[in-house]
Amino acid sequence: MVSDTLASLAARQRTAPVDEESASRLAAGGLELRLVTTDDERDAWTQSVARGFLDTERSAEQLAAVRERSTYRRAVGVYDPSAPEPAAPVGSVAGWVTGLTVPGGATLPTLAVSSVTVAATHHRRGIARALVEGELRTAAALGVPLASLTVSESQLYGRYGFGAAVPVTSWRIDNRRAGWIGPDPAGRVDFVSRERLRELAPALHERVRPRVVGELVLPDGQWDTFAGTRPDAKQAGKIRAVQYTDAAGEVRGLLAYSVDENLADYARSTATVSLLLADTPDAHAALWRFVLGLDLIGEVRASELSVDEPLRWMIADQRAAHVEVVDHHYVRILDVPAALEGRCYGAPGVLALEVTDPLGITGGRWVLRVDDGGRGVVEAWPDGAAAPAGATAVSLGVTELAIVYLGGVSLATLVAAGRATTSDMAHAARVLGWHEAPRLSFWY
């Protein structure tokens, strides 16, 4: 049912016309907003995106690989007919509808946004604003309740109603000092080929993903990036792949890492974990234990881990790990009632919510009633009508609602930061809270 809805929304979003409001705003500045459709247009668009992200010009092989692997993405460009090469877009955005895991384990449709770039010759003229706002309006009109993205700079997307809902952690571990005090699982750890990792990872991720709030259904091509199996992959041979098989013979975990030699002290080289996918606590422990015990390694690095990563409690010396918290997965609510009814809650209660939305997509007033099982229903709360007796008032912006939506940030923290108000902070924070930190394990 969920996947039918997702597939149908995704198909309609891919071919929906561009947003008229953004198109006419750009036209007033002599620019054209267009869907990218042909292969030539896609190649020119890909080159503009690569330049925008400070990358090198794409080879013919790379362009072909992108074309083959990105058919699921809608690509939109902004064109300047007065430029010497008008076929090269001066602005780009990509988006596709996929599934996001929310508290309680439901998978809600989200517009995944990516590849937002504007040529340095055309920046600060409102092109990115027109692109992002236009794609949000298009998705909202189709009935997509959420949008989400990962960002190059933290300060870019709050103005469009995106909130940093999933903070994650980056780790640098002095593995010699750490000392393992975690479990010693009964299964086995084996090196496998990158091709085998590529083959096993999608199904394993889809077993794990519905249990991890904040994770997305992963586009298939992303696995080739993790496994280095894209034809255009750089230094793919550096990637080492490992699997964990439980005592019953089932593959429960996969690990990908690469090593950078320390030429000054070979025995203090660095191992960087790019993927640690574990279906059970045993698989999780066994793979960490393996990587922390590697010979010739003095430092293990890993990022996009949960802020509550259990590894902290599996090492004897916590100060052997330098842990940094970073904003990672940003969420934008496009339909407040659908988003609120889609997730579960930390405690029963009645919240009278006033949500402001500077873009006018989904602001308004609603009553959220949460039952003893954590299920929420949303009722209209018309302007001028009194809130239900006993309801806890919560007033906040759509960005702030997004920040607390996945339970990764407490409403109490936002109230303390002056970014939300409520008549009963402890109660509202308990209702909106969730018992596990969200995570997103990759960039997109």
Ligand SMILES: CC(C)(COP(=O)(O)OP(=O)(O)OC[C@H]1O[C@@H](n2cnc3c(N)ncnc32)[C@H](O)[C@@H]1OP(=O)(O)O)[C@@H](O)C(=O)NCCC(=O)NCCS
């Ligand atoms: C970020 C980028 C897309 C902005 O494009 P742009 O067309 O110059 O942006 P706009 O003119 O539409 O600006 C929209 C708003 O963002 C602000 N803004 C844009 N770039 C900003 C930056 N780098 N830092 C802070 N604010 C920025 C503008 O001041 C403007 O603010 P306001 O409308 O609220 O007053 C462009 O600079 C770029 O391509 N950067 C490199 C690639 C990148 O990092 N992309 C983002 C990927 S997540």
